[in-house]
Amino acid sequence: LSVITLLTDFGNRDGYAGIMKGVIWSIAPQIQIADITHEIAPQNVLEGSLILGRCISYFPPGTVHVAVVDPGVGTSRHPIAVRLGLQYFVGPDNGLVTLWLENTSRDEVKAVLVDKSQFWLPEISSTFHGRDIFAPVAAHLANGVTLEELGSPLEDLQLHDIPKPLPTTYGWQGQVIYIDRFGNCATNLGCKHLATSGKITLQIKHRKIHGMIKSYAERSPGEIVALLDSSGRIEIAAVNASAAQLIQIRVGNIVKIHQ
Amino acid sequence: LSVITLLTDFGNRDGYAGIMKGVIWSIAPQIQIADITHEIAPQNVLEGSLILGRCISYFPPGTVHVAVVDPGVGTSRHPIAVRLGLQYFVGPDNGLVTLWLENTSRDEVKAVLVDKSQFWLPEISSTFHGRDIFAPVAAHLANGVTLEELGSPLEDLQLHDIPKPLPTTYGWQGQVIYIDRFGNCATNLGCKHLATSGKITLQIKHRKIHGMIKSYAERSPGEIVALLDSSGRIEIAAVNASAAQLIQIRVGNIVKIHQ
């Protein structure tokens, strides 16, 4: 018994994700399907890559992750399937796997171009490959078809240009890369950007945050804090409130670590 | 192993769709349940009918589609179950099947009034038939109860008055009938309204669109285009952007085909 996950920018209103489930269960009736999210900002590959990257390790071996954030649908961008470690990716070759790849050793990665049309739906539209190619390919993979059967080997994968922290005279300069529902602001900074001494100051906009906390409970409601989030990223948050709203943080805002 | 789908205007916040799953799994524990959408605009039967209509063909034989957009709940409108081809509809008799019916030959359609209360929950509220009647009836159907056992035969189904394109001196006049998350605007015009020559001009508001494209990739980002969408409807879209936002399109706006 295996799992397929869906991550898209289709939204939850128009029925597109439901259609993909119909396609999957037509081919693999017993599969479990988990929606990761359908609320990726339209065509925002970076956001899709970030959310996919932090989910992977919590799914069982053999899981097939279908991710469709696909500004290039209908162009010559490749539809691909990739084995990364013990799990699979199916989707467009546009960088959605970038963060997942960063945490996988290269000899555990094998990619194919899914060019064998017997694993697609009979008719292929130019606007909905999630339905016509990715869902059926994922279902066949979950059914036991091997990666190699799905298409021709592919050497290089497209990567997304994810902003990297820069070393500076005072420490590091990073940025906010994702803001969640609670207004918690994830950065591209992690554990390794923290001085081992622990005496650090973070700066975002004009606000200075002294030291990292381990848990919201250490501070009072409304206070702006920095901590390692549940994925190991440095996060700017507000205790039981929205940091994004309180100090008007946007994706792309600079975060400085002085140490 | 069979599938039940849910399409409602209940939203994803109040727990109503979750309750329906509880009812279904109490009766048919092994059934797969797919949410098509719960974000139909409140009481908008046309929208429900459109989305249901384009999903059907992607689900396996035996699928039971429960659709609850039900402004008449608690009135004398009938609760019905319908076999259309190899799949089933369960819901109120208010036109939700209109578009599905258009693509099904009449001798493949059989409807019953679900008036056998042994297939309902023991207590029936006057405001939540999705929970009390439609979910349990769908579960029994998925469990193998036949359509005929569920209630008395019904001859005529209520249809929704879906706007039809009009022939004009210059070609056709249609309208926008649905706008999706991406701002793509589906019309009631299809392939058959296009001149075979292909030399056509579409007009929406004051904007003229020359010719149809096959794929977004043929044009530049932001450009307003017309194409056949993944359900075969003529769609007004913007490449990697929202046509609805760019030129302020609303459902009901007139679309003219000059040919």
Next chain:
Amino acid sequence: LSVITLLTDFGNRDGYAGIMKGVIWSIAPQIQIADITHEIAPQNVLEGSLILGRCISYFPPGTVHVAVVDPGVGTSRHPIAVRLGLQYFVGPDNGLVTLWLENTSRDEVKAVLVDKSQFWLPEISSTFHGRDIFAPVAAHLANGVTLEELGSPLEDLQLHDIPKPLPTTYGWQGQVIYIDRFGNCATNLGCKHLATSGKITLQIKHRKIHGMIKSYAERSPGEIVALLDSSGRIEIAAVNASAAQLIQIRVGNIVKIHQ
């Protein structure tokens, strides 16, 4: 075959609920998972308790309800598992079970502190116990681990202070406790607060509503009405419209019953 439900304030955008499904299916691959809602207002325990309370009776025996609305995550608030009648709750000990408890006899309630770490994920973050503790504990419970094995017995559960109706000279004074997607306003008043004579008047803001109706169909579209909702609460609604919008109702607004 058993069911796990998820009720959280995580939203549907950030992938948090999807991660919990990965954790559950890694431990209990065959379990059915139903999303009740992930749109509880952030950290609103009352709202979570209300929605959980009205769902319970529609799920099969053995269902495990995981509810994570958890302003105290990372503090000393207890993670708990509770058997209430034939079903289970797993989540923080902060009052989420309050309404469920009200409808369960005390000798059918048994609670434990889930302090046996062999049923958690190996690493515990201080911000995401839904993933690290509650999801795996629920999966083990659904797999057949007994409540007693999960941790030490717990005598008292935290309850949420849910506003109670007050008896007055004219009848009862209650309040609006939840407003759903349709703008229907549920109150903390029920059947037992209605005079048996039936000749009552409800007042909300300056609006008087004479008598209760049984079904929306008894009145005209747009009319403000009072009825018993599908959970047995007195509800202020508007026929085929939003009462909340029409007369600007907010949670907390006073509702008076004159009888």
